[in-house]
């Protein structure tokens with residue numbers, strides 16, 4: 594039995610625009626998906642996903658065709674859920690040159706689903722790592738990140754960047770621009786997350802931006818402007834001392850860029866009333882800046898605040914179901930049981 598866990602992430606800046614080749618800076622946070630992989634005698638894959646609905650469910654299938662789950666879960670949820678685990682298993686089989694390998698897989702996660710914290714990437718990264726290790730063919734981190742990206746790319750119909758999967762694999766803050774992915778030295782930023790209890794459909798939201806961008810030059814310009822602000826943000830991070838707590842002036846400047854980034858994402862149609870409400874609650878509470886994180890449509894916002902004011906204000910904000918401090922996960926994917 595092999596167990597691996599991989600972190601979720603917040604976007605400091607650059608989601609959506611990163612899909613079109615602009616740079617983005619996500620940072621891994623200490624909320625993890627844990628995947629257990631146990632090789633089987635046959636070629637079946639049995640998946641237990643405890644967190645996918647109130648009751649969780651178990652599904653067993655061979656060669657990618659899902660049987661009925663054990664409990665009553667709507668089929669689209671099962672299909673949506675199985676997509677990522679299925680793609681991770683396929684990548685592991687391919688990497689280990691074991692096309693008929695079967696597994697018992699268990700997924701547990703404290704990353705809210707579809708909320709912009711990269712639960713899909715964490716499940717795929719931990720899944721491929723656990724399954725390849727279970728077959729005695731561990732991958733180095735770069736290859737693991739690459740295979741995890743390919744899995745997300747497939748499930749999201751060719752609409753995925755390398756940002757989430759690279760960040761979850763490496764941990765810490767990273768910079769992604771097209772195929773170019775590098776860890777960056779960043780100071781420990783005081784992230785506060787607000788979660789509206791809901792989710793957005795990543796594929797649909799990405800497709801919406803794609804259409805807007807194709808239709809209007811000003812939407813394409815908006816995407817480019819996001820790239821410009823990411824470059825400005827990177828410059829600020831590069832000048833900061835990663836060993837020290839960030840200076841108030843740095844937080845103020847990063848916060849201003851986050852506010853700007855949220856405005857541009859809202860212009861691209863991916864915010865939501867609940868996300869805007871949480872962003873404003875954070876700003877009113879004195880956060881340096883706040884923005885939605887991830888695909889949007891519902892889910893999470895991220896704010897910068899070293900005091901407790903934002904977390905407290907969010908916890909009293911109508912529409913915010915959970916507010917928490919998100920510590921930087923300096924370690925990416927890791928082995929819990931070899």
Ligand SMILES: Nc1ncnc2c1ncn2[C@@H]1O[C@H](COP(=O)(O)OP(=O)(O)O)[C@@H](O)[C@H]1O
Nearest residue numbers: 642673674700702706707708709710711712713
């Ligand atoms: N605990 C889990 N168990 C199984 N699958 C999961 C789990 N968490 C996330 N997933 C998969 O990831 C999908 C959500 O990914 P996505 O829509 O990209 O949102 P995000 O990555 O922002 O959380 C879920 O529909 C499911 O397929």
Ligand SMILES: C[C@@](O)(CCOP(=O)(O)O)CC(=O)O
Nearest residue numbers: 608609709711753754887888
């Ligand atoms: C919108 C996007 O930039 C980020 C999606 O993040 P999440 O899956 O919502 O956590 C898509 C991508 O980069 O693949």
Ligand SMILES: [Mg+2]
Nearest residue numbers: 711712713714
């Ligand atoms: Mg995702």
